[in-house]
Each structure stands twice: as structure tokens, then as C-alpha cells.
Amino acid sequence: MKITSIEAIPFAIPYRKPLKFASGEVHAAEHVLVRVHTDDGITGIAEAPPRPFTYGETQTGIVAVIEQIFAPQIAGLSLLDREVIGARLARTVGNPAAKAAVDMAVWDALGRTLDVQVTELLGGFTDRMRVSHMLGFDTPEAMVAEAERMRETHGISTFKVKVGRRPVSLDTAIVRALRERFGDEVELYVDGNRGWTAAESARAMREMADLGLTFAEELCPADDVLGRRWLVSQLDVPFIADESAVTPADVTREILGGSATAISIKTARTGFTQSQRTHHLAEGLGLEVVMGNQIDGQLGSACTVAFGAAYQLTSRRAGELSNFLDMSDDLLTEPLEIRGGELAIRPGAGLGAEIDPDKLAHYRQDR
Incomplete structure (x- = not known):
């Protein structure tokens, strides 16, 4: 070995x-x-x-x-x-x-x-996860249409809505349009990628207070320490630390400092070993956890679901597992398939994924 x-x-x-x-x-x-x-x-x-x-x-x-x-x-x-x-x-x-x-x-x-499957090596809690789809910036009509397509085609009923533009009302109108279209049939949360100030974030969350959001994620810069703590103290939904809480030490700082109340684990940036440490810390602190997506391809998404399905805590919420659907192709011999709003781990040893040599030869950049 x-x-x-x-x-x-x-x-x-x-x-x-x-x-x-x-x-x-x-x-x-x-x-x-x-x-x-x-x-x-x-x-x-x-x-x-x-x-x-x-x-x-x-x-x-x-x-x-x-x-x-x-x-x-x-x-x-x-x-x-x-x-x-x-x-x-x-x-x-x-x-x-x-x-x-x-x-x-x-x-x-x-x-x-x-x-042995990687999921079994890690924890083996379940063999699948519910899927959350990430909606990038677009017009309200286009974002609603994409959500409709994902719901009808793949059964997805959780959507992470990218926000953080100015004026704030541009994005709050989109979230409102999604809620008005789907009612309580879907779960919605917002991710600002640090795009707003703390004051803009507070205004946006007030405008969306009646929309039943599940989470808010990285609405304002992490280095605005006082502004971020002030914002989080006002919210009545969990505030997810993402880019600001990559390592277990980051998580400790953000949570104990009052700058976040939940975390995102992304195997694309912490692998399985560091993600496992972060999971155990979150479990000990009693935190909500979502499995995030770094705009992964199918192999990256297979890694995310393998880890997320391994533990009760990480499999509780829908994971961000569908962005590979936006790619025009992929490298796997057998594509991932989302059914009924869920993505199952691949059968077979390890990750259960194999690379198509012809596709790799076509898309590789070093030859």
C-alpha cells in the first residue's frame, strides 16, 4: 500500500x-x-x-x-x-x-x-443525501425558470440563492419571486459571498424576514469583525460561516467570537481528513452544518456526497451537490444522476468513480 x-x-x-x-x-x-x-x-x-x-x-x-x-x-x-x-x-x-x-x-x-467504500471508512451513516441547487446571479424570471427546471427534472426542492449585489432590493426581489412561485414547497437560503456590508446585509434580511429563509451565508466580509458580530446578533436564522471558517481553528474563532452560528464543510478545500476534524468540532459545539460546493465537477460532487452521507450531522441538511449539471460534459465513465431530489453515493470500492480515458484525452490541457 x-x-x-x-x-x-x-x-x-x-x-x-x-x-x-x-x-x-x-x-x-x-x-x-x-x-x-x-x-x-x-x-x-x-x-x-x-x-x-x-x-x-x-x-x-x-x-x-x-x-x-x-x-x-x-x-x-x-x-x-x-x-x-x-x-x-x-x-x-x-x-x-x-x-x-x-x-x-x-x-x-x-x-x-x-x-470498502470511502463512506463506510468515514462513518457509513447513510448512502445518499438530499440535494440543494445553487442559483447564480440572473434576472428574477431566469432564476425562477432554472429552479422550476431543477424541480421538474431532478426533484430538487432546496435552493441556495446567490445574493450580494447592489442595490440590495435587486436580490431580495429575486428571493421573493422564488417564494411566491413555489410557496412552502421549497426550502430557500441565501449566500452573499461577502458582497454586502453589515448594514446592507441587515437591511436585506429585514426585507426578506417574511420569506422563511433557512440560512444566511457569508453576507458581509469576515474581517469586518464588529459589523459581522452586530449583524449575527440581530438574525433569527442561522448564519453560516463558509470562506471565513475553513479550518477547525477558524470555526472555533468564528463561533466563539459570535460571528457565525453554523458552518459549511467543503471537501474540495479540506479533503476528508480535515473535514472530519471540522465535523467532529461542529458536532461537539452543537452547530448546524451544510455540505458546500466549490463549483465541483462530478468527481468533486462524488467526494462531497461520500463525506456528507458518512455522518448523521452532515446528512441532515440538503447538500450542494448539483452544480455539475451546469457543465457541458464531464470525465466520469458513468455520470452522476440526481433522482427524486437525492444523490446516492457510487457503488463500488473507494469513491466508486472511474475516469473515461477518451474524455480525459480530449479535455486535458497539458498535451
């Missing part, structure tokens, strides 16, 4: 339409496929989605740090040496998506070696 090599393969798949939100927009899935090879002939896989406007990583940077720094440090270790692997990755500052993909590919390789 020794690791012999690690590959980092850049690929790009266009989106059917750009996904727009307060901190940026995405036109193509310019991601990195990570492969961990072992001396037993096993290959574990994962996907690293760079988000330069959030974490500072680029596709080129992810490939470079894996090939030049992480691979030499990890080669020769056992798949069971996860603490050693984590410690060596931690020597390098930043690079969360690159570290997460290496970590998840190691877990996938371990599951394949032991002929």
Missing part, C-alpha cells in the same frame, strides 16, 4: 452558461485531476477546483505545487500514513484545493485497496 507517484492533470470543460456571484464568475471548469498510484497497482482519484478569487489558487499553481512539492514528500509513504501525509502537506502554506485533492485521492486508493 505504498504510494509510488502522484499525477496532477489539468483539464477544462466549458459551462453551459457562466455561474455568477458576488466574488467572481466561472465560465469553464478549469480543474485538476489528481491520481495517487500505489505499488499494488491501485490508483486513487480526486478533483481540485481552483478558485483564485477566494483562495488564491490557479490551475497552473495546483499542478506545480503537487508535482514539485507534495509528490516528492509523499512518495514512499503508506496509504495508512494519513497523519504523516497531512503533516507534510501542512508544511506548505495555503493551497487548500491541492491539499484536499491529494488527501481524498489517498482515501480513494485506500478504499479500493481494502475493497
